[in-house]
Amino acid sequence: MNEPTRSATVRDWLTRRTYHHGRWLPRELSARKDGRQVSVVIPARDEQATIGSIVTTVRRRLVHDVPLVDEIIVVDSRSRDRTAEVAAAAGATVVGQDDVLPALEPLSGKGDALWKGLAASSGDVVAFVDGDLRDFSAHFVTGLLGPLLTDPEVCYVKGFYRRALEYGDKVEADGGGRVTELVARPLLNLFWPELAGFVQPLAGEYAGRRSVLTRLPFVADYGVEVGHLIDLLSLYGLDGLAQVDLDVRRHSHQTTHRLGVMAAQIMQTVFDRLGRAGRLPGGTRGAMTLTQFHHSTGPDLDPVDIGVSFRERPPLAFTEVARWA
Numbered sequence: 478m479n480e481p482t483r484s485a486t487v488r489d490w491l492t493r494r495t496y497h498h499g500r501w502l503p504r505e506l507s508a509r510k511d512g513r514q515v516s517v518v519i520p521a522r523d524e525q526a527t528i529g530s531i532v533t534t535v536r537r538r539l540v541h542d543v544p545l546v547d548e549i550i551v552v553d554s555r556s557r558d559r560t561a562e563v564a565a566a567a568g569a570t571v572v573g574q575d576d577v578l579p580a581l582e583p584l585s586g587k588g589d590a591l592w593k594g595l596a597a598s599s600g601d602v603v604a605f606v607d608g609d610l611r612d613f614s615a616h617f618v619t620g621l622l623g624p625l626l627t628d629p630e631v632c633y634v635k636g637f638y639r640r641a642l643e644y645g646d647k648v649e650a651d652g653g654g655r656v657t658e659l660v661a662r663p664l665l666n667l668f669w670p671e672l673a674g675f676v677q678p679l680a681g682e683y684a685g686r687r688s689v690l691t692r693l694p695f696v697a698d699y700g701v702e703v704g705h706l707i708d709l710l711s712l713y714g715l716d717g718l719a720q721v722d723l724d725v726r727r728h729s730h731q732t733t734h735r736l737g738v739m740a741a742q743i744m745q746t747v748f749d750r751l752g753r754a755g756r757l758p759g760g761t762r763g764a765m766t767l768t769q770f771h772h773s774t775g776p777d778l779d780p781v782d783i784g785v786s787f788r789e790r791p792p793l794a795f796t797e798v799a800r801w802a
């Protein structure tokens with residue numbers, strides 16, 4: 478039989494490994510836990526406006542009403558607002574990003590917050606959810622857990638959704654996910670076309686088996702999600718990965734300049750992985766300076782130089798530290 482072309486591979490994967498959250502109800506999943514513990518980990522930096530509602534929804538619907546989730550951890554990522562207090566009042570276990578495994582060199586970024594949250598969690602299955610989601614619903618979690626609790630061949634599940642771009646009273650339907658569409662998806666299609674079926678490769682909502690997550694390095698900044706997908710493809714193959722339709726996602730949007738930094742971090746991660754695979758002659762540089770220009774009030778260009786350095790946490794399973802608890 479002829480070797481399937483990449484596009485046939487992706488078409489086949491899309492058919493077999495794409496689900497909708499409505500396929501699973503909380504009670505059904507609770508009955509399928511088979512003794513496994515479930516953790517929800519939420520990275521949160523200055524998310525006082527949304528974190529309370531997210532934690533309350535998970536706690537009420539998936540802990541109190543139906544015993545599906547065993548642990549809700551909010552990683553306070555050096556917040557300057559009342560994120561920690563609000564999260565704790567809503568019933569989450571709050572850990573400070575720098576208080577988890579404090580003997581390690583402190584690193585900045587979302588990926589480090591996620592890695593610390595994984596270290597602080599104990600679930601056999603761990604779901605990650607961003608802390609800036611608006612209109613959060615429990616189906617975000619049940620959709621992610623569905624394939625993991627019902628199909629032993631699935632080890633990691635990404636959410637996907639429609640994403641509007643909302644600024645003030647302006648809404649651009651499907652305008653969200655700017656770095657996804659302009660940077661991440663083109664690069665993945667170019668260098669890892671097997672991953673072309675992922676609708677939202679940068680989605681902040683995803684879940685995995687602990688045995689898998691602890692074997693992944695976590696890029697310390699916004700490169701964490703794209704790094705995961707590339708590493709998972711290499712370690713576990715496409716068939717162990719799945720995606721679930723969570724309908725619509727609304728979240729707070731960063732400025733274009735801040736997304737420029739995010740894009741640089743994602744590109745650094747991609748080029749790092751290409752270098753490791755010997756696919757980028759000359760390797761990669763671990764750090765760069767990104768010069769950005771902001772509108773000034775006067776004649777000068779106001780250049781701002783931003784250091785973008787590539788750092789990552791090693792797989793937890795291979796990290797010589799006592800389990801943090």
Ligand SMILES: O=c1ccn([C@@H]2O[C@H](COP(=O)(O)OP(=O)(O)O)[C@@H](O)[C@H]2O)c(=O)[nH]1
Nearest residue numbers: 520521522524554586587590607608609731
């Ligand atoms: O250093 C960081 C950066 C981000 N976040 C959290 O990670 C999630 C996604 O980050 P952000 O909203 O900045 O990304 P976006 O969704 O705009 O791409 C949010 O809950 C942030 O509070 C974090 O915990 N530490």
Ligand SMILES: O=C(O)[C@@H](COP(=O)(O)O)O[C@H]1O[C@H](CO)[C@@H](O)[C@H](O)[C@H]1O
Nearest residue numbers: 653654655656657679681699702730731
């Ligand atoms: O998908 C994207 O392009 C960015 C920005 O989204 P928006 O353009 O602000 O809707 O958001 C994602 O990217 C980050 C980096 O991977 C993730 O950490 C975020 O969870 C995700 O929202």
